[in-house]
Amino acid sequence: MNLSDAIYKNSIRRSDFPAIVEPDGTYLSYMEYELAVQNWAILLQKVGVKNGDIIGVNLKDTSDHLIALFAVPRSGSVILPFDWRWTDDEKRRLANFFRPKAILSEPDDTFLEVDGFWKHIAVDANWKNSLGKIDAGKQFSSSTNPNLLLALSSGTTGTPRGPMITHQQFLARFLIYFISLSFSERDRYLCATPLYFGGCRGYCMCTLFSGGTVLLYPPPYDVDSLVSFANKYSATRCFLVPTLLRRLMCIEGGSSENPVFKTLELLFSTGAALHAEERAELMDRFCKHYINFYGSTDGGGCTTLGWDDPASVANSVGKPVFGAELQIIDPSNNLLPSGRIGRIRYKHPGTANCYYNDPEASAKTFVDGWYLPGDLGWVNEDGYLFIAGRESDMIIRGGANIYPSEIEHTLMNNEKVLESAVVGIPSREFGEEIIAFIILKDEKNKIDSKELVKFCQKHLAPYKIPKEFYFLKALPKSGVGKVLKKELEKLRPK
Known part of the structure; x- marks a missing residue:
């Protein structure tokens, strides 16, 4: 195929229908x-x-x-x-x-x-x-x-890895979009992120495959003009990374009865998870149907957390998408029960099988039909997946495994903290020590390290409390909004 x-086929059955609308309205x-x-x-x-x-x-x-x-x-x-x-x-x-x-x-x-x-x-x-x-x-x-695309993902040597995706595998990903994100020929997908990004590229291709319309409005832009364009051309679906969603939430106005996006039926994102309160605000002011989509360039979609999932699991990334199998395993590939943190692996017909010209990385990442994204997590009794962090980011302090995401979520529950990132640094005494980087919601409403330590003492075991706190204006991030933790370590004062 x-x-x-x-x-x-779309040119025959929908010949005059707009396939692509440019920012200036030409199509x-x-x-x-x-x-x-x-x-x-x-x-x-x-x-x-x-x-x-x-x-x-x-x-x-x-x-x-x-x-x-x-x-x-x-x-x-x-x-x-x-x-x-x-x-x-x-x-x-x-x-x-x-x-x-x-x-x-x-x-x-x-x-x-x-x-x-x-x-x-x-x-x-x-x-x-x-x-x-x-x-x-x-x-x-x-x-x-049979081969369609070398879907580049981050590598460890400076050159991106290239998982080879076939036409059949990409079609399987489209099926996930049809079922889990309800894409159809009636959609007008607002393309507001670069086409180089794997997610944006896939959503655009799925829209055109199904006979819908792609509304092109790539960055750079101010969020007011994005909203104006979306409303003018009746956008029905939009993917934005968390960084852009947070910029969007700086716009005033919007309510459940009169949302900022007038015609948007679904707003979704991937990458770093939003706070529970941010998720609630998005659904109240911008689009009542919001989905967080967890997956990767190599493996495709894995889970979704939707607007109708309970608030008690707001910090999870949801349940497996259509056709996906998800497991949590230990280092010996044994299955772990619910509640136990381990390595995430998943598979479905859309996952890649290997990296182009990189057999060593392929052997570590694609094992017996399973894809291992390098993330750690656990599944609760209801089947919701929670991310504990990257396997490479785990901190071992005094022999104890510490997951940065737990500390980050705790810090972001402080009313003065907008974002946080936690990393480990070498320590003679403990092997590794914990440090945290903080972005404040309001520079005028500050909080100092001593106050954050007191806050952490109420919610974390003593050995999980960061030793040092550094306050930044922004965290270094990838194009899809993931914090670049190796870059963070360079920002620490010597």
Whole structure:
């Protein structure tokens, strides 16, 4: 199968329906979108791209990027995502590892000047106009190459890992979106995060696969203009990372009877979990249907926590999505009972099977059909998953296993604390010692280290209380809102 076949079928049954709406309101109909996908696929083949070749997509967050996401697989090749914001050195390192046959870039990108074994393709007017229109309704013969995408995830050596995702696996992920997030052809998905992000890319492709409309409004933007655009074009679904959700909550107004987003039916996020009070505020003022979606680029979705789940489990990440199996295991791969913290593993038809050209990492992460994301957690008696933290982040102090997330949640229950991050540092006495980084809700309403120690003493065992507290204006985070703890350690005064 080839996922791009759905675009052709949508061009027949929904030919005049808008597929993509740009920020200025211009749009591509499904017929126009299909013609562009066909043209680009044929052009790729004309420049020598063959079945199974890897093609870099180094494009900004525009309709051209969305055309490439279906034109590349239509041509029989595999998508290799680039973040157009990277430096030329970062792009060169990625290309040298994954060895793409060609790279699609913006005409003004300085990377076009970088020498390499790959073919540079500038997506300019000459590229777009170099092939006449294909006859409407005439289907292009799609490739049967099973591989769709190298879905880049963070690596340990500076070069992202590339789990190879097949067409069939991506279709299984779409099925999760259809069932767990209720995507359908009637949706108008508000794309408000970069298309390089795995989640955003998947949600856009799912929307176009099903025949809905993608409303493109990528960053940078102010949140007021985002809300205005969403309401003007009747957005029904939107994915935002927690950092953006917190910026959104700075907007005044909104209520359950008159929400800020007038037409939004579902707001969802992944990454770092929100406080219970933030989650309640989102559902009251912005969209009553809010879902936290736990998963990864490599494994796809794992669990969801919805608006209708009880407040008592607000700090969990929910229950497994459709088709997913979830287990908690010890270091010897034995199953652990409910309430015991261990390694998380899960599987469903959409999880990857291996990393591209990295057998050592593949053997550690993909074991006997299971995917191990590197997270620690526990499941309660009702089947809700709680994240204890990254396995690599666990602190061993005086022989005791300490999970940073427990301390972070405790600190964020203080009314003056907006965010916190806890890490371990070397200690001669205990092996590791605990330190915490704090973001205050209001710089004018301060709290000092002594007060935080007293607060922790009421809620934590003595050995879990941080030895040091550092106050920052912001935490270093990845694009999807995850705290970069290795960067945090560098911010500690020497």
